Amino acid sequence: MAEEEQVTLSEREREILRLVATGASNKEIAQQLFISPNTVKVHLRNIFSKIGVVSRTEATLYALKHGIVEPPIPAFTSETPLEQNNQPFPTVSQSPGRSWWLSWRGVVLLIGAIFGITLLVRFLILPPQMPSDTPELQSAQRFKALASLPIGRSGMAGARYEDQLLVVGGRTPQGIDGAVWAYGLDQDTWEARHPTPALVEKIGGAILGERFYIPGGCFADGQASDMLEVYDLRRDEWENGPVLPYPICAYAITAFEGRLFLFGGWDGKAFISSILVYDPAFEQWKEVGKIPLAYERLYSAVVNNKIYLIGYGGETQTMPQLWAYYPNREPEQDEVWEKRKDPPASLKPIAMTALAGNLYLVGESQNPSEKKQQTLWAYLEASDEWQQIASLPTLMGEEGLLLSTDTRLHFIGGRWDDKEQETHFAYQALYTINLPVINR
Structure with missing residues (x-):
């Protein structure tokens, strides 16, 4: 290492x-x-x-x-017993004529293990290519309806914390509120937590340690806020953090190496291209650069020690763009942005997250002649390619949440046909398999 x-x-x-x-x-x-x-x-x-x-x-x-x-991958020897998953392998006695058999068996097992791992990566991280008459059946098997939101909601902040999903604030059919709801991944139920005093929408949030940070937001009159709301996850309490350099909402936010990175957003007058960084150790905000364009919609996620940003819309950009941002590079010496392959031009991004080294994007078809359809896509970093995974069985509203757990993607709420949705369903993106240990 x-x-x-x-x-x-x-x-x-x-x-x-x-x-x-x-x-x-x-x-x-x-x-x-x-x-x-x-x-x-x-x-x-x-x-x-x-x-x-x-x-x-x-x-x-x-x-x-x-x-x-x-x-x-177990390495067999004739000298000591080995362990895998805390289960001991039997000690192999050293009898004449057996060494060649042990070596041959080790090679076979090694080849088999490598082949098995390749199959797992191919078939479990992404759905396998199946005959044209079966993809809908496959999608139906991977999607699962879960407990709905207690009330329809859009423009909220969300994050995963231990065995819960948190949803904070946003707009409901009755207006903007500061409600906080926690979804138990094991119980499939929602529980109310202490609400935030800030009544804003078009917000995002990120967790550092045991605190959930939610900067800015849009008030009901469309003006932006410069407040930083901080939720103590253990004590279920809210407090104010250092104010932002300027009001902001409709941004993208990501936690990276103990700091918050806030990209672009709406300042109450126009969409901006600034990058703000908040370091809780110093309790201050700092502007560190610019995003490539001032986008109307922004989505960010961390994959392999870099931050990926998808931008869409604005005065000059009507097609989605994908960029990789390197926070640890020096802007004066290195190129901090790298262009990556864009999602299909026909897609309007709805939400994005990361899971197991891949980006997952929900996109909606922009072809007016087609029936409204939303699809799930994965970005494969190694090949710089996008792959369509599945069609969503239920339409996800705009400004909803796409959150990841260990193996699933959760689709929560959003606005559809000018109505806030209570929808909550999950997609099984990964499967875990327990392989038995065979003792002879």
């Missing part, structure tokens, strides 16, 4: 990350390390913040990529 990663993570954090990669739960990690589950949670939040991931799946991929853990 590179020296940078060694400095970034402490030995305890690396130890916990290795256990996460084995599939161990917080309770199991706590038992193995003789610490409390709450201590494990704190370590995981710090680890996720440092390496720029939001789930155990992404953390495992990071650990594999950077050599913190080895790929799960």
Whole structure:
């Protein structure tokens, strides 16, 4: 592993990350390390913040990529028993004439494991190519209706925190409110939390540690706010943070390496192209650059230590554009923006998120002669290509939320036909498979 990663993570954090990669739960990690589950949670939040991931799946991929853990391919020897998933392999006795068989068996198993991993990546991260008469059946099997929002909502902020999805503020059929709802991923129920005093819409939010940061927003009269609302996730309390340099709403926001990155937005008069960064350690905002264009719609997500930004609309841009932003590059010395392959020109972006190293985009067809249709697309970074995944069984409203968990994408709310929607459904983007250990 590179020296940078060694400095970034402490030995305890690396130890916990290795256990996460084995599939161990917080309770199991706590038992193995003789610490409390709450201590494990704190370590995981710090680890996720440092390496720029939001789930155990992404953390495992990071650990594999950077050599913190080895790929799960058993190496058989005749000297010591091996373990996989905490299940011991039997010790192999050293009898004459057996060494060639062990070597041959190891090669076969290695080839089989590599082939199996290739199939898993091909068929589980993205749906397999199927005959033309089966895609609708496949999509129906992966989509699942979940508990609806207590009230229709659009223009809200949302995030995943531990085993919950949070939805804050936005517009309802009765107007803008500051309600906070928490969805239990295990219980499939919504619970009310302490509301925010800010009554704004067209907001976004990001979590750093145990705090949910929501900057700006649009008031009912269309004017923008310069407030920073901070939600203490553990205490269920709100407080004000440092005000922004100027009012802003309808922006894109992302947490990256312990800081907030806020891209573009509406300042009450026009769409702007500024990039603001907030560092909670210094409690101040700083303008660090510009986005390529002043877009009307912006969506951002972190993949592989860079921030991807999709922009759409504005005075000069009617087709979606994809850009990769490198926050750690020096603007004076390096090019901080890289152009990547755009989504199909016929799509109007509705929402975007990241999961397991891929971007997922919901797009709506802009062809007026076609029936309204929304589709789910994935951006494959390695090949710089977009792939259509599925058609949405239920139309997602504009200014709704697309949130990711360990294996699922959650589609929540939005405005459709001038009405705020209560819709909540999920798409199974990844499958996890427990492979049995065979003892002879």
